[in-house]
Amino acid sequence: MPVNIRIPTPLRKLTHDEEVVETSAENIGQAIADLETRYPGIEERLLDESGEVRRFVNVYVNEEDIRFLDNKDTAIKDGDEVSIIPAIAGG
Amino acid sequence: MVEQQGYMKALCCRECGEEYPLEARHVCELCFGPLEVVYDYEAAKRKMTRQTIEGRPQSMWRYAELLPVAGEPTVGREVGFTPLVKADRLAKRLGIRELWIKNDAVNYPTLSFKDRVVSVALSRAREMGFEVVACASTGNLANSVAANAASAGLTAFVFIPNDLEKGKVVNSLIYNANVIGIKGHYDEVNRLCAEIAGKHNWAFVNVNMRPYYAEGSKTQGFEIMEQLGWKIPRHTVVPMASGSLLTKIHKSYQEAVKVGLVEESEYSVHGAQATGCSPISQAFKQGQDFFKPVKPDTIAKSLAIGTPADGFYALKVFKETAAASDDVTDDEIREGIKLLAETEGIFAETAGGVTVGVAKKLIASGAIPADDSAVLCITGNGLKTLDAVENHAGSTREIAPSLREFESLLDSDKELAAATQ
Ligand SMILES: Cc1ncc(COP(=O)(O)O)c(C=O)c1O
Ligand SMILES: [Zn+2]
Numbered sequence: 001m002p003v004n005i006r007i008p009t010p011l012r013k014l015t016h017d018e019e020v021v022e023t024s025a026e027n028i029g030q031a032i033a034d035l036e037t038r039y040p041g042i043e044e045r046l047l048d049e050s051g052e053v054r055r056f057v058n059v060y061v062n063e064e065d066i067r068f069l070d071n072k073d074t075a076i077k078d079g080d081e082v083s084i085i086p087a088i089a090g091g
Numbered sequence: 092m093v094e095q096q097g098y099m100k101a102l103c104c105r106e107c108g109e110e111y112p113l114e115a116r117h118v119c120e121l122c123f124g125p126l127e128v129v130y131d132y133e134a135a136k137r138k139m140t141r142q143t144i145e146g147r148p149q150s151m152w153r154y155a156e157l158l159p160v161a162g163e164p165t166v167g168r169e170v171g172f173t174p175l176v177k178a179d180r181l182a183k184r185l186g187i188r189e190l191w192i193k194n195d196a197v198n199y200p201t202l203s204f205k206d207r208v209v210s211v212a213l214s215r216a217r218e219m220g221f222e223v224v225a226c227a228s229t230g231n232l233a234n235s236v237a238a239n240a241a242s243a244g245l246t247a248f249v250f251i252p253n254d255l256e257k258g259k260v261v262n263s264l265i266y267n268a269n270v271i272g273i274k275g276h277y278d279e280v281n282r283l284c285a286e287i288a289g290k291h292n293w294a295f296v297n298v299n300m301r302p303y304y305a306e307g308s309k310t311q312g313f314e315i316m317e318q319l320g321w322k323i324p325r326h327t328v329v330p331m332a333s334g335s336l337l338t339k340i341h342k343s344y345q346e347a348v349k350v351g352l353v354e355e356s357e358y359s360v361h362g363a364q365a366t367g368c369s370p371i372s373q374a375f376k377q378g379q380d381f382f383k384p385v386k387p388d389t390i391a392k393s394l395a396i397g398t399p400a401d402g403f404y405a406l407k408v409f410k411e412t413a414a415a416s417d418d419v420t421d422d423e424i425r426e427g428i429k430l431l432a433e434t435e436g437i438f439a440e441t442a443g444g445v446t447v448g449v450a451k452k453l454i455a456s457g458a459i460p461a462d463d464s465a466v467l468c469i470t471g472n473g474l475k476t477l478d479a480v481e482n483h484a485g486s487t488r489e490i491a492p493s494l495r496e497f498e499s500l501l502d503s504d505k506e507l508a509a510a511t512q
Contacts, residue, residue, distance in 0.1 A: 009289045010120045019289070045123065055381060055403060056106070056123040060282060065398065067384050085285045086118040087125070087400040 005031060005082040014039045028059060029072035031082065046084065056087045096161035098135050102126040102302055105404075113161075115219060115294060117301040125400070126302045128159040136350040141321055144352075151207055151310035157346055158310070159303040160214045166243045167210025171310050173198050175318035175466070180434040181447075187454050189464035191324070192431075193315050195471070196439050201238045201262065202472035203231040203393075203440075204311055204336065209239050209296060211307035216294035222246060223293040227284035229277050229332060229393045230259035231471050236296060237268035248293070250280050255392055258475040276387055278398045308336045312343025315466055316353055323347070323358045326465035328450045330442040331362045331371055331416075332396040334405035336470070341408045360408050361458070362416035363449035365391035365441075369418035371402045376416070380406055390421045390479045391441040393471060415458040419448035425483050427451070428473060438473035446470075 002022040007015050015021055021038075025031035036043035048054050052072070059066045060083040066074045076082060093101040093112045102111040106124025117126055135156040147153035151171025152164050174194045182190035195204040209232065216224055225248040226236045233249035240247035249263050253272035263270045273280045288298040296304045316323055323344045329337040341360045347353045364372045367389030370382040382402040387395035399405070409416055419427065427447035432438050439447075446467050453459045473480070490496040 006286065008118075008285070010118045010123065013120070045121065054123055056118075056125065058282070058398065063279065063282070065278070065384055068386075083282065083286065085282055086123050087398070 002078060003031065003076045003080045003082060005035070006084065008084050008086060010086065011042060011045060011084070014042050014045070023076075025076065027070075027072070027076060028053075028061070028066055028074045028082070031076060032072075058085045058087060059083070060085065095131065098130050098156050099159050099161065100129045100131050103129045113159075115216075115221070115299040117299055128302050128306055130157060132346075132349055139350050139352060141317075141352060144317070151210065151307070151314070154310055154313045157306075157313075157350070158211055159306045160211065161218055164210065164214040165217050166213035166239050167200075167206060169199050170206045170210040171198065172314060175315060176435065176437070178435050178467075181431060184430060184434055185447075185451050185454050186461050187459065187465060188462050191315075191319070191464075191466045192435060192437060193311060193466055193468050194437060195311065196437060196443065196469050196473070200242075201231070201234040202475065203235065204308065204468075204470040205231045205235040206239070207310050208232070208304045208307035209235040212294070212296035212300045212304035213239050213243055213245065215303040216296070216300060217243065217245070219294070221292075221294035223248065223291070224296060225249065225284070225287070225293045225298075226296045227251075227277070227281045227298070229395055230255045230475070231393055232297065233268075233270070234259060234262040234475075237263040237266040237270070240268065241266040250284050250287075252276050252280055252392075252395075256476050256478045258477055259392075262475060277396050278384070278387075281396075281398075305335050305339055308339035309343035309346070311336070311468065312340040313347065313352075315340075316344070316347055319466075321353050323353055323356050324466040325357065325463050326359050326361065326414075326459045327468065328361045328363055328446055328453065328459075328465060329468045330394055330446045330470055331364050331399065331405060332394040332442075333399045334362070334371055334401035336468070337362050338401050338404045338408055340468070341412065359412045359414035359459075361414045361449070361453055362405055362409065363446045364416070364418040365389035365394055365424060365445050366418040366420045367391070368395045368397060370397060371399055371405050372416040372418040374402070374406055375409055380410075382406070389424075389441075390476075391424055391445050392476075393440060393442045394445060415453055415456075417449045417452050417456075417458075419445055419452065423448040425480055428480055429484070431469070432473070437469060439469045440471035440473050440476040441479050442471050443469040443473070444479075 104119035104124045149172040176192040178190045223246045247268040288295040368387035374382040384398040424444035427444035
């Protein structure tokens, strides 16, 4: 069972409208690199010039923000769920 | 070219400047930056004179040219124009020359500043043809979406953390909205809502409708300036959850200068948070230009957002306006609520306690000089957060319906007063 990555609406053009894609990468950084090989252009949407996850992008592994884990080095394993979500306003 | 609607020209990415049509969308496809409404300021300037505005009904819609609806507003036409109260007794206690309270605790219809943003978001949602409206909320937004949707005949789904104050929960349920309590804190509610918004074609006021919604907060700033006699206040203290209200009050001051309603003058817009959820004020104090997300733990549940979407822009506002940001503990929040109530007769919710507490600190530290003037934004009503203060407000003293018992109560008070002198 691979890892499922949920793709947010603004990126679905790049994934040909796929809402969920799979990866067998072992951490978040590798997963993004893996996505880039299959959906060229996606990496520069997610990472800034220095290669870090963009300020306005939130990445979650099993509902936990990777900034509470190991950022791009956060490990992922079979059956994990990754979500990529733009920052949203308050309430 | 994007087609202009009313005074709105387009949506534009705050980060990279990419333009988008005036749709229900909130994120730049290129860089994930937030989208913002751009106006035709030249046209707005011709229409918005002090005189025409003063002749309009007393609601937030008297500034309609700079609000993001194409036609006439249809939801919440009576919202806003809350009192700006000169707070001399509180000024004395805080040690400042002049102090004003902008009292959105009595905003219409649900007693918080959120009625402003919801009135805009739902008016816009309706003109775009949506029939279902929704939000992720720390409580007040849910109340306002539920009430305003009811009066507009729209279906509402409101998502809240499941540990909110009873007053806030009942205040959403009573309007027959779909109230969904999420087992988690606000940031988890928010994440879920982003995913739901990607699936269902609803008007999520703070997700896909965010560019329109957020603009509603500017009206608090416009009103403050008009009520001060068309002046930008020297200091403004604003409570922050996502930081959206603060950045929009700042924007209202800039826009008022741009369309010629006020003279340009020096001002500072200061931010207030609860220590138990203070990612923005911590980043400010550490001199960082980006915050670190936190897990909230505070009685100020309305402000409990650990990943504030506008935190980055709030930090920029402090820099640009030579302002400060600070935070207060739960005890200081309760003291702030009591102090405002005892001195001005205004019962604010926990966010108001945060604002008063932080104002006190900023005046004491000199960040707001004692010989200056300041406006405190009180954004929500204390009756909704009774849980936070009920064991700290003292208790009633019960006696029989007997004059003798009452007189002896007064006598014992006198004795006590004499003994403690
Ligand atoms: C009473 C009250 N004041 C202030 C705020 C802060 O709002 P913002 O997310 O715009 O910073 C909120 C947010 O929910 C609130 O309920
Ligand atoms: Zn952009």
